[in-house]
Amino acid sequence: MDRITREKAQLIGARTVEDVRGDFPLLDRTVNGRPLAYLDNAATSQKPRLVLDAIRVYYEHGNANVHRALHTLGEEATAAYEEARGKVQRLLNARASREIIFTRGTTEAINLVASSWADANLSRGDVVLATEMEHHSNLVPWQIACARRGCTLRFIPVEEDGSLDIAEAERTWDPRTRLVAVTYVSNVLGTVNDVKAIAAMAHGRGAAVLVDGAQAVPHLRVDVQDIDCDFFAFSGHKVYGPMGIGALYGKEKILDAMPPWMGGGEMIRSVSLEGSTWNDLPWKFEAGTPNVEGAVGLSAAIDYLHAIGLASITTWEGELAAYARERLRGVSALTQYGAAPQRSGVLPFNLGDIHAHDVAQFLDREGIAVRAGHHCAQPLARKLGVVATVRASLSFYNTFSEIDRLVDALEGALRFYA
Amino acid sequence: MSAFDELYQEIIMDHYRSPRGAAKLDHVPQAMAHENPTCGDSIKLEVVVGEGGRLERVRFDGHGCAISTASASLMTESLHGLSVADARERAGTFIKALRGEIPASVLDTMGDLAAFKGLASFPVRVKCATLAWHALLVSLPGA
Numbered sequence: 001m002d003r004i005t006r007e008k009a010q011l012i013g014a015r016t017v018e019d020v021r022g023d024f025p026l027l028d029r030t031v032n033g034r035p036l037a038y039l040d041n042a043a044t045s046q047k048p049r050l051v052l053d054a055i056r057v058y059y060e061h062g063n064a065n066v067h068r069a070l071h072t073l074g075e076e077a078t079a080a081y082e083e084a085r086g087k088v089q090r091l092l093n094a095r096a097s098r099e100i101i102f103t104r105g106t107t108e109a110i111n112l113v114a115s116s117w118a119d120a121n122l123s124r125g126d127v128v129l130a131t132e133m134e135h136h137s138n139l140v141p142w143q144i145a146c147a148r149r150g151c152t153l154r155f156i157p158v159e160e161d162g163s164l165d166i167a168e169a170e171r172t173w174d175p176r177t178r179l180v181a182v183t184y185v186s187n188v189l190g191t192v193n194d195v196k197a198i199a200a201m202a203h204g205r206g207a208a209v210l211v212d213g214a215q216a217v218p219h220l221r222v223d224v225q226d227i228d229c230d231f232f233a234f235s236g237h238k239v240y241g242p243m244g245i246g247a248l249y250g251k252e253k254i255l256d257a258m259p260p261w262m263g264g265g266e267m268i269r270s271v272s273l274e275g276s277t278w279n280d281l282p283w284k285f286e287a288g289t290p291n292v293e294g295a296v297g298l299s300a301a302i303d304y305l306h307a308i309g310l311a312s313i314t315t316w317e318g319e320l321a322a323y324a325r326e327r328l329r330g331v332s333a334l335t336q337y338g339a340a341p342q343r344s345g346v347l348p349f350n351l352g353d354i355h356a357h358d359v360a361q362f363l364d365r366e367g368i369a370v371r372a373g374h375h376c377a378q379p380l381a382r383k384l385g386v387v388a389t390v391r392a393s394l395s396f397y398n399t400f401s402e403i404d405r406l407v408d409a410l411e412g413a414l415r416f417y418a
Numbered sequence: 419m420s421a422f423d424e425l426y427q428e429i430i431m432d433h434y435r436s437p438r439g440a441a442k443l444d445h446v447p448q449a450m451a452h453e454n455p456t457c458g459d460s461i462k463l464e465v466v467v468g469e470g471g472r473l474e475r476v477r478f479d480g481h482g483c484a485i486s487t488a489s490a491s492l493m494t495e496s497l498h499g500l501s502v503a504d505a506r507e508r509a510g511t512f513i514k515a516l517r518g519e520i521p522a523s524v525l526d527t528m529g530d531l532a533a534f535k536g537l538a539s540f541p542v543r544v545k546c547a548t549l550a551w552h553a554l555l556v557s558l559p560g561a
Contacts, residue, residue, distance in 0.1 A: 032420065355483035357457060357546060358426075365422040374458045381458060387481070388457040416426075417434075417484070 012396050013312040020308065021397050023048040034367030037402040042187050042215060042346050042393030043371050045240045047301070054300035055242065055293050066292055067266055067283070081292050084299035085282070088247050091302050092213075092232060093223040098281040099255065101248045102290055106214040107137040109233035109248035110181075112285060113210055114141035116261040117179075117231075117254070121208075124150035127177040129207070131156040131164055131193075132383055133186045136376040138212040142181055156182070158383055162189040162338035170201060177207045184216035188375045188391070189338030190321075190346030192220070199228045208254070214238055218395070219317055219344050221310045224249050236294060241301035245294025248285075255281050262287040313396045320394050321345040324403045331410050337384055345394030348375075351410060354417045356388040362416060363390075366409040368402075424536030425543070426484065429492075434484040439494025443479035451480070452553035454545050459486060461549055463557040473497045473505055476554070483546050485537070490550035492530050502558050509551045516544045 012020050021027050026046045029036050038046060058080065064073035066081045082097070089097040103109040122128070128142050132155050146153045154177075156169040164182075180202040185192050199209045210231040216222055217234040224232045231254075236245040250258075260267055260278055264287030269277040278284045305313070324347055328334055333352035351359050360372035371391045374381040381387060392406060443462050451460040461480030468474035476494040480486075497505050512528065514520045516537055525532045537547055 032422070355457075355459075355481075357483035357485070357543070361422065361425070361540075361543070365420065373456050378458055387459055 011312075012316045013307075013309040015308075017316070017397065017399050021399075023050065023304075024397055025049055025052070027397060031367040031369070032365050037366075037368040037398075037405050039392040039394065039398065039402065039406065040369045040371050041218070041395040041398075042238070042375075042391065044237045044243070045218060045395055046397070047242065047297075048240055048304050050304050051241060051297045051300045055297045058293055058296045063292075065289055077292055080299070081290065081295050084295035084302075087299050087302040088249075091217070091222070091305070092234075092247075092249050093225055094249050095225065096252060099249055099252050101250065101255070101282045101285045102295055103233075103246050103248050104244055104291070105235035105237070105246035106212060106233045107141075107235075109231075109246055110138055110210065110212065111141045112248055112261050113231050113233075113250070114145040116258045116285075117208075118145040118149055120258055122146075122149040122151050122178055125176055126151045127154055127174045128152075128179050128181060129154050129156060129169070129174075129177050129202075130181045131183065132158040133162070133164070133188065133191065133377065133380045134181065134183055135187050135212065135214070136378070137214075138181050138183060138210075139379070151178075152176075156180075158380065161340050162186065162191045162343075163340040164191075164193055164198075166194070166197065166201065169198075173205055175205070177202075177205065179208045179210060181210045181212070183212040183214075184222075185213075185219070185344045185346075186338075186377075186380075187215050187346065188348055188377045188380050188389070189340065190215075190343040190348075190393075191338060191340040192216070192342035192344060194342075195229060196227045203228065215344060215346070218305075218313075220314050230254055236298040236301065239298075239301055240304055241298035242294050245291050245298050252281065255285070258285075260284050260287070264288045266290070308396065316396045317345045317394055320398055320400065320403065321347065323400055324392065324394065324406070327403055327407045328410075331407060331414075333414060334410065337386075337389060345398075347392045347394070348389045349392075350386060350389055351413060354413060356390045358417060359390045359410070359413050362413040363406070363409050366405065366412070368406055368409055370406075421536065421539040425540055427533055427536065429530055429533045430484065430488040433488035433491035437478075437487050437491035439477045439491060440487075441477040441479055443477060446479065450553075450557060452549060452556065454482070454486065454549050456542065456545055457483070459483070459546075459549065461486070461490060461553050463550070463553045465554070465557045465559070467502060467559055471501055473500050473502070478550060478553075482549065485543050485546040486549045489534065489547045492533070493550045493554065496529060496531060497554075502560065506555065506558055509554050513548045513551050516547055 024046045062076045064077040066078040085097045088100045157165045202209045208230040211229040213234040218239040232249040237243040267287040337348040356372035446462045451462045453460040459482040464477045466475040478490045
């Protein structure tokens, strides 16, 4: 099928892509005189009007502090906040909403575990096992925790094609390993890791498992019970919600045994000058006035995700990614990275000797937004033998014609920098 | 002229395509390299001070983007014959002008370096253009 037939034939759920794009006010704008082609979705997603409206309506109609006000607004705000928690629970298929802790995002969620869980569970000489493809957010917190607790940080190696070498991890397993920290989907290569198999491996050897789900939740159906991970972190802003809200899922028994992380209001049961006792889950980990606006926006974003349909999203993005990889193969001097069997719509590449920054700047002139750099995963960039790469990353609101524009602009960049 | 064309103007593209002062500097330890945290590019410098304390030769080793390569190339040309103190002052002025801490018009008094005035529209690229100059500050004798 040629592109036009494909675009006409392909629907996202029951709607055309043009129709769906109409839900996102920002996609309407121009950049440098050209229609915006937003291909930086792995960095952050654009927001549907539904999310923006939910935030506005919350402030125009229901704003109050949560969990304390004995008035109608307070009760409504609390209900909206807790309803959002229930939506996150169902999105991840957690057993109970008590297992969902709101955070600022993935980074804060991982830091919570690397602080509270690490202090209670890591002793001198223990091992934390991460992978060579982790985002700095699932690497640096463990470097800090290991330094604090006197532990060693080891890594599951990345193979040539961008897959994790699980066999090597099993062969070289250190019996002192207490936790495996692994990303579900690589933000650099798009590799979708078999986190279920990794969890089984870890649990069989007595280690807990934390999954960084930031690049997974927007693109595929997540089931934390099926994966059987102990912790799962993600960010609202990558899944069409606002910035500054995200969540940590943790198994109830594990969260219950963990000490509080931050002290303050809301996380306590009773306070005297000498000491305090802690609130129940999940509030034990939510000190201070939370980001209710963010939770309300995330709640609307989850509704939107379900309305589009996660299965439809995975299918459409898979089609787009396959088309993009095929078109990019046709650009002379272009090198694509990663060849793992399961990949998301993350497309890393370099264009001959032209530096990634220069490529991205040229694409911006054409109205095309991509990311260039080491993508907060410097160790992986070094492993690939490149300093920086260009990364186009797809969402279901992207189109085949945007990919054609990307390819045309790359040809233009080749001519410009020749 | 668009902001892009102002940034990637002819003089910058010329120094990018045929950089002056580029060399393999294996004898300079990697610990002396300066890194751009946004992309991981790094650059090493060799600074030779002649008799009379004037800069006789400045060469650089590093692969970077057009902006950082052109900046390094233009820098090696612009330092020739300066005293160590003047080179340090020039680096400080260039970095401050690109960061917007002093008016960019000062670049007009710095010869071909005026080409970097177009960078004002691209704050993220300031680190690219100042990389070589930061490396200079740690490579000058007495640093």
